[in-house]
Amino acid sequence: MSLTIKQSVTREAALNGLFEALMNVYSVSDDETALADEIEALLRDQPHLTVHRMGDTVVASTSLGRVQRVVLAGHIDTVPVIDNFPPVWLEPGDERIREDVEKANPGERVMLGRGATDMKASDAVMLYLAATMKEPKYDLTYVFYDHEEVAAEKNGLGKVAQVHPDWIQGDFAIIGEPTDCGIEGGCNGTIRFDVVTHGVAAHSARAWMGQNAIHKAARILNRLATYEPEDIEVDGLTYREGVNATLISGGKGTNVIPDECRVHVNYRFAPDKDLPAAKAVMMGADTGAELGAGEHEATGGMFEGFSIEMKDESPSARPGMDAPLAVSLAELVQRKTGLAPQAKLGWTDVARFSAIGVPAVNLGAGSPLLAHKADEQIPESQIILLADILEEWLH
Amino acid sequence: MSLTIKQSVTREAALNGLFEALMNVYSVSDDETALADEIEALLRDQPHLTVHRMGDTVVASTSLGRVQRVVLAGHIDTVPVIDNFPPVWLEPGDERIREDVEKANPGERVMLGRGATDMKASDAVMLYLAATMKEPKYDLTYVFYDHEEVAAEKNGLGKVAQVHPDWIQGDFAIIGEPTDCGIEGGCNGTIRFDVVTHGVAAHSARAWMGQNAIHKAARILNRLATYEPEDIEVDGLTYREGVNATLISGGKGTNVIPDECRVHVNYRFAPDKDLPAAKAVMMGADTGAELGAGEHEATGGMFEGFSIEMKDESPSARPGMDAPLAVSLAELVQRKTGLAPQAKLGWTDVARFSAIGVPAVNLGAGSPLLAHKADEQIPESQIILLADILEEWLH
Numbered sequence: 001m002s003l004t005i006k007q008s009v010t011r012e013a014a015l016n017g018l019f020e021a022l023m024n025v026y027s028v029s030d031d032e033t034a035l036a037d038e039i040e041a042l043l044r045d046q047p048h049l050t051v052h053r054m055g056d057t058v059v060a061s062t063s064l065g066r067v068q069r070v071v072l073a074g075h076i077d078t079v080p081v082i083d084n085f086p087p088v089w090l091e092p093g094d095e096r097i098r099e100d101v102e103k104a105n106p107g108e109r110v111m112l113g114r115g116a117t118d119m120k121a122s123d124a125v126m127l128y129l130a131a132t133m134k135e136p137k138y139d140l141t142y143v144f145y146d147h148e149e150v151a152a153e154k155n156g157l158g159k160v161a162q163v164h165p166d167w168i169q170g171d172f173a174i175i176g177e178p179t180d181c182g183i184e185g186g187c188n189g190t191i192r193f194d195v196v197t198h199g200v201a202a203h204s205a206r207a208w209m210g211q212n213a214i215h216k217a218a219r220i221l222n223r224l225a226t227y228e229p230e231d232i233e234v235d236g237l238t239y240r241e242g243v244n245a246t247l248i249s250g251g252k253g254t255n256v257i258p259d260e261c262r263v264h265v266n267y268r269f270a271p272d273k274d275l276p277a278a279k280a281v282m283m284g285a286d287t288g289a290e291l292g293a294g295e296h297e298a299t300g301g302m303f304e305g306f307s308i309e310m311k312d313e314s315p316s317a318r319p320g321m322d323a324p325l326a327v328s329l330a331e332l333v334q335r336k337t338g339l340a341p342q343a344k345l346g347w348t349d350v351a352r353f354s355a356i357g358v359p360a361v362n363l364g365a366g367s368p369l370l371a372h373k374a375d376e377q378i379p380e381s382q383i384i385l386l387a388d389i390l391e392e393w394l395h
Numbered sequence: 396m397s398l399t400i401k402q403s404v405t406r407e408a409a410l411n412g413l414f415e416a417l418m419n420v421y422s423v424s425d426d427e428t429a430l431a432d433e434i435e436a437l438l439r440d441q442p443h444l445t446v447h448r449m450g451d452t453v454v455a456s457t458s459l460g461r462v463q464r465v466v467l468a469g470h471i472d473t474v475p476v477i478d479n480f481p482p483v484w485l486e487p488g489d490e491r492i493r494e495d496v497e498k499a500n501p502g503e504r505v506m507l508g509r510g511a512t513d514m515k516a517s518d519a520v521m522l523y524l525a526a527t528m529k530e531p532k533y534d535l536t537y538v539f540y541d542h543e544e545v546a547a548e549k550n551g552l553g554k555v556a557q558v559h560p561d562w563i564q565g566d567f568a569i570i571g572e573p574t575d576c577g578i579e580g581g582c583n584g585t586i587r588f589d590v591v592t593h594g595v596a597a598h599s600a601r602a603w604m605g606q607n608a609i610h611k612a613a614r615i616l617n618r619l620a621t622y623e624p625e626d627i628e629v630d631g632l633t634y635r636e637g638v639n640a641t642l643i644s645g646g647k648g649t650n651v652i653p654d655e656c657r658v659h660v661n662y663r664f665a666p667d668k669d670l671p672a673a674k675a676v677m678m679g680a681d682t683g684a685e686l687g688a689g690e691h692e693a694t695g696g697m698f699e700g701f702s703i704e705m706k707d708e709s710p711s712a713r714p715g716m717d718a719p720l721a722v723s724l725a726e727l728v729q730r731k732t733g734l735a736p737q738a739k740l741g742w743t744d745v746a747r748f749s750a751i752g753v754p755a756v757n758l759g760a761g762s763p764l765l766a767h768k769a770d771e772q773i774p775e776s777q778i779i780l781l782a783d784i785l786e787e788w789l790h
Contacts, residue, residue: 205741218616251642346600
């Protein structure tokens, strides 16, 4: 099977057919090549597009000499399959349609299967636009990329941003992550680090010969347990922060006083802070804790006095809702869906665009709450709605 | 090589020769058979002894019709070798002699090697007595047993106590664990259990959708961190208790709010308490937490309100220093060494004798602080001193 845009059918049938075809190509992370090949072939068939490929990421651009350029991006990989591949259309009344989906979209056909919301519905819309929209208001760049659902260093968009940032430059970017066709702007940043206590090992029958590193971690957990998440407004959107221990480990044996305890802390911070500002809140401004640099004593912040080892850091992205393109898109979305722009709380690839100076938002078909679920599914109308919004905005 | 008692040499040389021979047979836990075979052969050569064997445990008894019977027991296994096998005699001045050993025993030869203090020196003395002491004041039973240094269920003395308790019955028992030839009486009991908190998993970007089980463990660590160990006197000896977290674990991923946290707690309790009393202090008297019975909510005690899962329990042993045999031995030891009886803080096999109604103490050659060390070593005079004490007491 290869991807095609059916000419002889209605726009709705063509969109659904393309979506169904995308759904039927297995593309769990690390296995995107087959799908990338098909997407590349379809895009190369379009004379109005210039196509690049790097790994399993395919980039296609118009060159119409417009004043502004908009980037539309979607990842083509999915999380692993859980008895939800191949996909299946559920007719109205099918008991596999979730109650919440049925309630919001009564009497609709629903696509059930891996990638339905995250994010082959949005991919289908973008691919449809790539093939059919030959005279858009702005120049357009389409990015279909691999390895979004796995470790950041494998991310295809990230690789292109590093090696060929010119391929994805623009005045505004839309990533099709599922948002129920609302706009989610910017994203919280995230840092992860170990807060480490040290003790002195001893046999637990003679505990007073040692120092218990796990007991010393009590003060760390107390600070976490009494932390109150803050809501922070940036460019009119409200971001909720969070500081959480996600892992804890310590001890070498059931009868040994532990000489080390590690509390792995994840700080999700609002886009009013860059990475250094976020670190200052956790460990003081001048601690010197960097990735791969081992342990450093926190000179201030929430974990002042404890030893810190950085494990991961990803910057936040400002929502950029004051950009004129964002304003016009937000107005249209609100008119079509009733949804006001929301803050994105999880970290997403909008931050990669933000890092190369391109304001970006998430706008995609399907419910974000169903992403990664075994019964991941999407009603037909979401796909049409997303196509309606983008076509109207780009015409 | 087989074990022999040399007849043509001095008593000291015969003892040292036997010790050296024991040291030269590798007997890390699980590999005791060769040594057990040699010990069995030597004991079966003695017409005044009746010999039993079960697995790699060898039991030999006199049957002289004495009013009282004393049991002398020693384990024959060692912890794993760390470049300390085969053993070597160090001549005075050798730099491998530890400073503390040299200071306490200036100008002496020192045996360096795995098992030197824990506990082949005591084994050598007991084996020497078994072969040479034909008219003791009490009937004697010698127990040389396997698997002391590993999981309790493998312990050879424990197996004999279960299957053939009659083999090791007596009025008093001495275990030759290293005590610098002092008496260490009774032992603390030990229980180990998990204190468990439960939460609700969620993505750490939306932490407020979940409940953080690691944060809930703050209260557990606070109780542990503020605990003050108690000293408790039993039969004139002072036992120090201890409550320690030895392990902690929690969390399922770096970006997931943890739904469980386990704090593994070890309570070392004085012999004024039996197991139910010790549990009452930790979790209330009627919690119902038993080995293999899963989680139960603590109804009282230090961890009231938390979920408890029992992992291990070993009773304490009263020192029994009021038994007439204990009194006479303690007097002799104090005269010979200046050492008053001490409480044993770690759990030892004296509790196994205690459990079958035999008062027992630890009394053995060498420093307990050198057991398990890479430079485990013992000065010659310790072996002679232990032999002097036991021969005088048993004659």
